Amino acid sequence: MDAAGVLFRRHGIDGVGVDAIMREAGLTHGGFYVHFPSKEALAAEVCAGSLARSATRWAGLAQEADGAGALGAIVEAYLSPQRVAACETGCILPTLGADLARRPTAHPALAASIRAMAEAIAKCRPGAEPERALADLSCMVGAVVLARLAGDTPLSGEILAAARTELLGGPTADEG
Amino acid sequence: MDAAGVLFRRHGIDGVGVDAIMREAGLTHGGFYVHFPSKEALAAEVCAGSLARSATRWAGLAQEADGAGALGAIVEAYLSPQRVAACETGCILPTLGADLARRPTAHPALAASIRAMAEAIAKCRPGAEPERALADLSCMVGAVVLARLAGDTPLSGEILAAARTELLGGPTADEG
DNA sequence: TGTACATCAGTGAACGCGCGTTCACTGATGTAC
DNA sequence: TGTACATCAGTGAACGCGCGTTCACTGATGTAC
Numbered sequence: 001m002d003a004a005g006v007l008f009r010r011h012g013i014d015g016v017g018v019d020a021i022m023r024e025a026g027l028t029h030g031g032f033y034v035h036f037p038s039k040e041a042l043a044a045e046v047c048a049g050s051l052a053r054s055a056t057r058w059a060g061l062a063q064e065a066d067g068a069g070a071l072g073a074i075v076e077a078y079l080s081p082q083r084v085a086a087c088e089t090g091c092i093l094p095t096l097g098a099d100l101a102r103r104p105t106a107h108p109a110l111a112a113s114i115r116a117m118a119e120a121i122a123k124c125r126p127g128a129e130p131e132r133a134l135a136d137l138s139c140m141v142g143a144v145v146l147a148r149l150a151g152d153t154p155l156s157g158e159i160l161a162a163a164r165t166e167l168l169g170g171p172t173a174d175e176g
Numbered sequence: 177m178d179a180a181g182v183l184f185r186r187h188g189i190d191g192v193g194v195d196a197i198m199r200e201a202g203l204t205h206g207g208f209y210v211h212f213p214s215k216e217a218l219a220a221e222v223c224a225g226s227l228a229r230s231a232t233r234w235a236g237l238a239q240e241a242d243g244a245g246a247l248g249a250i251v252e253a254y255l256s257p258q259r260v261a262a263c264e265t266g267c268i269l270p271t272l273g274a275d276l277a278r279r280p281t282a283h284p285a286l287a288a289s290i291r292a293m294a295e296a297i298a299k300c301r302p303g304a305e306p307e308r309a310l311a312d313l314s315c316m317v318g319a320v321v322l323a324r325l326a327g328d329t330p331l332s333g334e335i336l337a338a339a340r341t342e343l344l345g346g347p348t349a350d351e352g
Numbered sequence: 353t354g355t356a357c358a359t360c361a362g363t364g365a366a367c368g369c370g371c372g373t374t375c376a377c378t379g380a381t382g383t384a385c
Numbered sequence: 386t387g388t389a390c391a392t393c394a395g396t397g398a399a400c401g402c403g404c405g406t407t408c409a410c411t412g413a414t415g416t417a418c
Contacts, residue, residue, distance in 0.1 A: 108329070138322055141318035151277075159314060161307065162314070214373085355417100374399085385387105
């Protein structure tokens, strides 16, 4: 049922109805309220869960691989043109961040996940100050927002390449 | 009439009706279509205009002041806690960026303004490569998105401080 | 084994509401003669 | 100067529609005796 996240990401939380979500799940809209008290509650749960899963995945990457390799894996995946183009999967921060910021209910859980994601990045940079990870995460989120706004113009690729260079300290192999 | 931008920023494009916009302007909703062909057209025009004005302002700052001072002025203003808290004024990129990315019509005008804003930043860093400005702008936009998501928790200030440090190369006076 | 009942996910019609848009109309303003 | 007409921003009722939510009901499943 959490495939509702796909529709939220594609059309925005206000852009999808309960009817569409339940139809996507192969059910009728009337049964929605057996599972969730309201559409807003579903949105909060889906987003908090998705972000928490991202944080866990990053923490795992940061722990198992070596530092530079793990950061490279995280950044390359986050900023790959395919991931940026496919907004219906992947991180909700660039897609629904502003939507969620207008809904104060979900803030605490999201803030915890943001902190966890930054800590995973910080673990990949043993030498640097831990605050830098927050700036890195900001750069990643902002780059995806801007690259999506640039659509399929050359600017999109330039933004992603610039962010990759800034985060990883030099150009890499798989340029888009 | 472009005070509709305030409502769009506060509630999202899908969160405001034509009725609310016209009431805010002191008129009735029926007269809306004398001025704009549709609500989507209004949103595109308001956002493109707002972003173009930001770009012009930044270009002016970059030209008149010295490089480091101009960049400091832009970044400090963009990342100040007051500006971040007041989402209904200020840059539309963190507030409506994801909303606009779902509306392909507006992309070309927005891409041009994003490029102009990056060029203003690049002019403030005569030594650095111009691509770095795109990463800087990404960092600013992402930091505002994340700081708003963190709400009034300490994380919000930490994110803004980290981004300021990353962009300006050290801590500054007016900490939030 | 068989009957009676409780549970509960899911159905589908219905509710009140606000949306984006249309349209006949008003009334102030400007222009022509 | 005065009359007749054109223009057009703004009004307010109305439209069809889809929304979030409710609710009486179904029907499969599990449990009790």
